[in-house]
Amino acid sequence: MPFVSMASTKNKVDGSIKKRIYDFLQKLQVDDTAPGLHIEPMKEPQDRRVRTGRVTQEWRAVLYKMEVPGEDAHYVYYGTWHHDEAIRIARSTVLRLNPALGTPEFEDRGAPQTPQEDVAPQQTDLPSGPEAPPETPPEEPTSGESASMEPALEGAAAAGATTATVPWTNALSTGWTADALHEQGGINPDLAARALAATSQAELSAVIDDAPESQGLVLLGLANGETLDHVREDLHLSPVEEGAEFSTDQQVVDAIRRGSAGFAYVGDSDEELRTALESMDIDRWRVFLHPEQRVYAEKSTNGAYRLSGGAGTGKTVVLLHRARHLHRKNPQARILLTTFTKTLTASLAENLRRLDPEISLVGLGEPGVATLGMDQVSAQIVRHASPEEVDAAVERVLGAGRNRLSRRVGKTAELFDAAVERVRPDLPEELTAPAFLDQEYTTVVLAHRITSERDYVRVSRAGRGTALNRAARQQVWKVFAQFRQTNQLDDAATFPELAVIAAQILRDRAERGEPLPVDHVLVDEGQDFHPGHWMLFRALAAEGPDDLFIAEDSHQRIYGQKITLSRYGIHVRGRSRRLRLNYRTTAENLAYAVSLLSGDTYVDMEEEMERSDDYRSVRSGPAPVTIAAADVGEEVAAVAARIRGWLEAGHRSSGIGILVRSEKALTDVIERFSAMELSDRQGPVRLVDARRAAQLRPEEIPAMTMHGAKGMEFECVAVMGVGEQDMPARWTLNRMPEAEHQDVLMRERSVLYVAASRARDELLVTWSGQPSSLLPEM
Template sequence: MTIAGESAGVEARRQRGRASELRRQADEAEQRAGRFEIAHRTEAETARTLAPLAGIGYHLLADRRWPGSAHANVDMIVVGRSGVWIVDTKAWREVAVDNGRITRGQEDVTDDVARLADLAWDTEKVLTDVGLAPGEVHAVVALAGKKGVSAHVASVDVVGTHDLIKHITRPRARLSPERVDKALAAVLSYFPVMDGAAASTQQVIVPQTVLAREPEPQPALIDQGELDQGELDQYLLDGILEAPIEEWMASLDPAQAKLVRRNFNGPARIRGAAGTGKTVVGLHRAAYLARSTGGRILFTTYIRTLPAVLESLLKRLAPEMVGRVDFVNVHAFATRLLKERGIAFRTPGREAQLAFTDAWNAVSASSPLKATRFTRRYWEEEISHVIKGRGLTRFDEYADLARVGRKHRLTGDDRQAVWDLYEAYSAGLRERGGCDWEDVILLARDALREVPLDRYDAVIVDEAQDLSCAMVSLLHSLVGDRSDGLTLIGDGQQTIYPGGYTLGEVGISLAGRGVVLDVNHRNTAEILDFAKQMVADDQFVDIEGVDGVGDSVSAVTRSGPEPGIHRFTRRDEHDAAMLVRVEEVLRLVGTGRGDVGILTATNPQADKVMALLADAGVPTVSLKDYAGKSSDLIRVGTIKRAKGLEFKQVLLPQVPAKLLADPPTTESESAKERRELDRRELYVAMTRARDGLWVGAR
């Protein structure tokens, strides 16, 4: 039976339910409107804060669409000499950062921040095509009304809105104007204008301010702070200063930028002629791998002083990765490992020299080792680079060895004599309780074979051609054949140490994972042509086991004055001419003392150059002490220490005239090998020069 009024009651309840739902929706809409109003005000504040950047050449893009989304937007994108900055403004209260997480009140908002990190990562991939290096795209959460905030969450910088200009201009000028234009065009394409946005937002908001000249009245934001005008002026001034020469590595061409991010399914090699940017790529790749793996990266090389320079450069390029990339030369790495493992050894000293002297003096005058075509140095190098550099322990291993890199063929009797010398030297070392650096490497290699070290996600080796077999084996054992684990960087043409090795001896297969860089961005065409004369007829076996004459260069991007050889018969004339040259280059626009390198063959020669400049009132710094930091001091040091560096102007004093002349018509194989090594060293020195090269010969 139907109860009277039941249908009316049902309808009444339905309408009340509907009214309740509408009120709920209205409340939610009101709350959303309030949030949008806050967002409008905070985003407008951010835009006003950043507007002064337009006056120093930065481009500001406001309210762009989040790629792949129909409705989400990006508050602000800034493109300029310091990189690309994706800025998201948040009116968050009670913000705290702890152990890599960020909260607002009781709510964990780390995932919101991580989305911005993903956007920066995707943007970085897109900008690779225009040659923007990884790490030049920055994600920033700007806390509205805040000042003095500095935190890092999920690779996103968290700063106050009043810290933004300082934060954006802090890296200073890193990108060329041409690179900025290309990055801007790519950003405009990748971040389309929001539907319904004003037509004026479809282009870059520069040089006009982002906001109307008479902004609407706004309530005060949380923790409002004033940006001191003096501070603002200083930040803007810093933002337009030209970067010192140490920051040239921030620039990559598109091919290099893609290579930085390339994935290899095993050990890989990057090679190319001098000036093609191998070390640049390696440095950026270290930062990229540290960021993408979340682990630690080892960047190592043979030269003792180069790691400090590269670490200093990383602080400019990717400061957030400092501490995640270990820069250490291979001998220092081996030493640290032995100390960590508690393995006893004695730091190499004079014991090795004394032990070899005794062993050498015991060699009879009739020995083939004392033939006039050889020198004591030749056999020292044979033992250190060929025998101990491979860790050979039996004569039969040496008897059949190919001796990569050595020109003179040895008979069976010759090799037996060398082995006898090696054993006498080893016995002398043991008697003195000492060891040499080759022993340190072998001890570390054997320690890792016994107990592996699971510390690094990747190892990058610069100037790999200068390492020994044992060194490469040591480093390979840290990562094995894992994907992107081992990257070897180098150029066989720049080998300046005797002997050598092939990757096959170490058990490393590249299997097509070799890349050649062939565009020279460093040298002028004139400097490169001049330097190539030093190695024009050079034949060598590359670490991949292939006979070669060096990689060719497909293009040179710069031109300049012709270098020249200045010949002198007297030392005082040579030194006076060198001082005149120093004065000349320091008068060039854009060249300071810190842009000049004077490179010598030996340390005593470098000491004499520094003394000469000191007497002339010219301040210098030794490459022994140079750590990649800008200063107004001429750099002086050996060619070996200059590997991996560059200078606007290079002076090469006291070059032996015979090295610049044609080779003798009759020359022993051992003498030919030494001459080629010395000329390769000159080639390395000459190709350190960007703009000018002076060679003083006697």
């Protein structure tokens, strides 16, 4: 049976032809000599291995037949075009190995000087009857050509509209010549000259878009100031000796199987073929993993592993592929794929099914992949534990006293306020703020399983911003003791308490030599978990190969506190890497989002400084737009005008996101937009929040809080209400000790960074009155 690989091509076909392409390639996998396929060579092609095959009478596939000793034929599928165009491409295009990069790529060398008719249209072998050939899809404008770049803005807000540009420097212009780029970097001479001449990110992106994928990624890295050795290491490129005019078939096939950028090895798997084809046009990332991603999806680790990276760098994609890889490697393995919120957990399950419909989605502790939130995991472990196990764990975590844990305490602010009112501690007001007490209790008391005043007075509080002397700790402990007593009487526990208790149950079982419920734990959005979760992560799976794999971005920490993994028995020193290539956001939007982080220093989970200045994007588009309005009404009118422009330019309603800071602001925004007509074609548009996003009708535009947008992406995003009265949110600083303010402000920056980085193509940032101090000065 022939093997098949697929190239990530830039040609577009409509849905009706995609089904025919799948049928064609599926038959090819079974028998490449089947008469209906019409696999035929060209006359006088530039590459003797090229073939075309009949998809329909009007459409032909272009393939390259590789002959590897001892194996069946291996076809590299390049793409499908209308008959005449396919013949032209097949005759002029060569599949070769770039010796400087060690990767396959297609090169158009032009048609032979004496064109000949190669393959005449033949009578289709499909069922008789007229067939209307699908129309060629119109060329889609790039984001930089979108008609929505300069929409009409209504009222006085138009005067406040500005483009937010971030300075860009082409590092290629210093230290590189066209000859050096060609000889050392494997860049086509024409592309090298154009790249050196680029004066903006948009110009460079145009060059990258024209280049073979590996060459484009090399240019991008070098243009951002990286060394060639560093770029090769990131992309896992290995130069090869240049041999004959054409690379050997074995070299090409081996490179594809290793995971070269722009190619997916399908082999003889019908499932892989379907997934690859369905993902080619709109969701290439699900199949065509960048080499920088693929190695982490498939590598075996000797213990816990940490993968960091900014928004849009593909951390979640790696986790999805890693879950599938581990499951295929051992179908009996018990895998937990988890993240922080219910919405994101559901998204993981949905995308995993989309990636591999045959994968086994199961419950905790069963062979297959369980997609659960960690609070669900905690509850299940406690619920299925024996009464004796629960009692022992409760005593170890909370101290003496029975607690059946039958109730969950979600919001703790009222309970802490009640505890303060009851014991009336001799403390400054800021030390009795619920937010401060909650963080102290979670990150210090629970993290160290403190059950007495004596232990709390002595414990290290490393990482906490506010210093507490012995007397202050004694007073704070009185509040915690009252808090625990109230919960004990109600048989209640907070979610962090439940996580620590679940971890203790598993720890006790491990000490008795009993099996643990999970073999592999895959963690997404690791920066948002609290200490109780990390204790449970460590307790779920025995230490060993591939036990824990953590994806996180400290710049997106909008829920959790600063965490050092080693304090919870999770050691990743030497097993930690960082993704830097952004696949979602345009370079202009990425630069703006990153600029929101300037002025603060972020620390990762290994207590190392977290960089944000070396993220890069393969895409370019219009610069973000900022609008200063006189009041909220004018702000909403300006955003409405922009949305009309996006809709008229062809953007989908569901591809537009409106993000605001708070639930109160969200309600106000929805009310103000509800009566507006944003599109003449679609009529009034009703905005919905994140809780109902899954039920969006095609004409509806989602509006949600910035927190609710975590993990989502949109073609166009309007980030509203970024004024000095709204961000940083005043309630986040209310009664907090001065020493904690910096951490709160960093969290607010992260919230804004998350919101801005949701935009794939176009970003709009608006405010009324004075702008927030968190916004960059452009």
